[in-house]
Amino acid sequence: MTAAFDEMREAGSVRPAYATLANWLAHVPREVLDYRRREAEFIFRRIGITFAVYGDAAAQERLIPFDIIPRILTAAEWKRLAKGLEQRINALNAFLRDIYGPREILRAGIVPEDLIYRNPVFRPEMNGEPVPHGVYVAIAGIDVVRIDPDNFYVLEDNTRIPSGVSYMLENREIMLRLFPELFIDHPVAPVDNYTDDLLATLKSLAPNSAPGDPAVVLLTPGIHNSAYFEHSFLADKLGVELVEGRDLFVKGSVVFMRTTEGPKRVDVIYRRVDDDFIDPLFFRPDSVLGVPGLMAAYHAGHITLANAIGTGIADDKAVYSYMPAIVKFYLGEEPLLKNVPTWCCRDPDDLRYVMEHLDELVVKEVHGSGGYGMLIGPKSDKKTIAAFREKIRCNPANFIAQTTLALSTCPTFVDEGIAPRHVDLRPFVLAGRDRVRIVPGGLTRVALKEGSLVVNSSQGGGTKDTWVLDR
């Protein structure tokens, strides 16, 4: 692997976006950084931003490490990225409308039929069932990475229930508190209008039968969910009720919530509960997180779910490999964002290639997330690779492989001082009935360990504030 592209220093000189920051970093005493980092941690703990790590009982509520050095993108870089994101979410929604509707893309032979029909995240329950205003993915967290100054690559589309936006918002709040002087020298585009945009998006998607000012709620699995903090944070900023399944009931195909004043009608549910758990009458019968009868109300067109049921088929990692063709098919445009070269192990030729090049590739489970169950070939020893080879052989369709990208690096404050660390970026893309909204920024995740490419918080990654300069 060649040396990674560093977003601050290129060929020994500082890139223009970072000029002011690099100068500041060169002069700020270490004690000041130490002190501010401790302060940041203290604030995070007080406000209760913690996340639960599955399978780690001792660390039930842990802080995601926060790096106090911001990542900076110029206005021009952002404009390019935002255009690509808008194109991407439009293509994803067109794809879902088609897959659960006429299925032209299958008939055209662009995406193989069995990849859809035999996919566990495909929801036959949604066949021929229109969703309000044809918007399936209202909220996407599209992960992008850079490997050079010019190109953005999409890593994952995250069209089910992407999380992390509360960190984008809180990271900015904390930076404003800790480093007011840096904001004077940098024209940083604000992000705190995200929740206004989200509310406008959700309301725009209300069913036609809803009143002029539709009732929106946020459905959470409850306080034991790892993203519960985010759910309550967002409900608070949106000014909507944070409901659990037991707070809702369905009567006559209409959804109501139980309030101190009796039942109240609900029109839009921003749901943070997986498809599988949303309605025990339709999906998992043992689910206590969902609302019995919700799907009946949904099919009757009396409620909007954001995101819609069945969006998982659009961020399936095997479907991902067809995204460039999907963009072209529906929009007639060249994709603005690149796809990472991907091999689907379900295909015998691809499988052969993958098995021969395991030590160069990243291998992921098709439905995995959170950085669990993946192999990073170049960073793994022979034994790990051999064990993984066996796993692939047993169930090839469950895996895809991708080129190992040299993710870009950003200056990061670690124990050794300020050093480059690999990053990715999750911007949050909102699609309403009227238009697509994207606040300039996103969640930058950083792999804090030297050389590591895994940025997931469950694997020891941290986060940074992401600055998009307004010029």
Next chain:
Amino acid sequence: MLSRTAANLYWLSRYVERAECLARILDVSQRLASLPQAYGGATNEWESAVATAACANAFEDKYLEANEKNVIEFLGFAPDNPSSIVNCLEIARTSARAVRTALTVEMWDAINGAWHKLKEFDPDSMTREQFARFFGFVKEASLAFDGSAFRTMLRNDAYWFSRLGILVERADATARILDVKYHVLLPEKERVGGPLDYFQWASILRSVSALTSYHWVYRESVKPWLVADLLILNRQMPRSLASCYENISRYLDDLAQFYGRQGNSQRLARAMLTKLENSSMEGIFQSGLHEFITSFIAENNRIGNVVAEQYLA
């Protein structure tokens, strides 16, 4: 407002108040138990602490003897006692997390900060002095929570439900403290005066933080019937039963007005308040204090149930 949110606000406040009451009871018990026999009397302070907390059965299942160590462990820290101080604060924080959106930042800070600090106390290695500091910490946490609610919450249904939780719990605690002490102190016929009783009576007042108030109100030495008067009928005294019901009735009326509908809880609260207003200490003593309090505790429980039926289900 969601019924579940209202329920969480109600129970959050109730559990914080319960933690404080327990801390006060244990604090006072410790103080009394350290008095020489001649002053403290032959009564077992620790037994009455367990009786006041209304968990004698659960306690006896687990321990052979009601002594300082066992009682502080059980009422303060035991994980298997659902109403131990530590569990009360744990439940309170869980409720608070579930209704983060209905709390002000200050309230969340107060309860979340207390919960984090709770981990600094390890009952196995604590000295008497550290236990006293622990009780102080619990009282302060409750005060900070209550104060932040008072100063920062909008005056709407969320606020009224949280007040109701505190008041129903407080009325229950005051009634129990009074009942147990009276029972212990006056088993048969009234027998007052003497240094022995003084400390016991003063301890009741202390456990509801009313010793100074007592002196201001009555300007007399501590006398049993005046103590009972202060804690039952005196509406100036924020922990008295009359004051609790004056406020319960007021907040329920606020809710009824806000929602435009009266219900059983309003009727029942008003009846309780009227009963207290029409009572005199002579009357209460004549028909029996213990009987009066027992029936009060039952009625107070009923208010809790009726509020739950009307709003929280």
